[in-house]
Amino acid sequence: MRPNLRPARRRVRRSAARRRRPDVANLTARNGRLSAHITRLEQRLSENLGQAAWEASGISAPADIDTLTHRATELEQQVLDLHAELVERGEDLAAARAANRELTAQRAADRAIASRPGACCDVWSAAPSAL
Known part of the structure; x- marks a missing residue:
């Protein structure tokens, strides 16, 4: 007769899930920070491309305003x-x-x-x- 291993497997799965919770929380927070950083970089890129296009058009503002x-x-x-x-x-x-x-x-x-x-x-x- 084979022993029933299901309760032991459940305990292992539960303990593994508990160990992963802090990792998931840290990764979620890191994803949020990276997402915000990407948004800032996209904004800067957009501004720089817009500035370059504006200067290339020949209608840019005087140097002191720039x-x-x-x-x-x-x-x-x-x-x-x-x-x-x-x-x-x-x-x-x-x-x-x-x-x-x-x-x-x-x-x-x-x-x-x-x-x-x-x-x-x-x-x-x-x-x-x-x-």
Whole structure:
């Protein structure tokens, strides 16, 4: 008679799925960041192509307006980059806070076990002949 392996396989599948959850969450967040970055790059490419076509047409604006427009574009890109960095740091902070909560809860549980009546004496009462 063959042993029934189905419950063991289910447990393996469930534990594997639990291990993949953080990876899926991280990859989803990374996909979001990459998508936003691609959108910014597409916008910059569009602006650069438009600027090149405008200059090639011969009806471009005077040089000082071009310089100011270019500087404004650089500053807008800097704002977008800083915003992306801020979002990433916010995610890192949230992860650190979650880890801190887990450690605090674990420490509280350890203290609760240690503060049980007689917990400090369990070691001594378990093996009186060893002393």
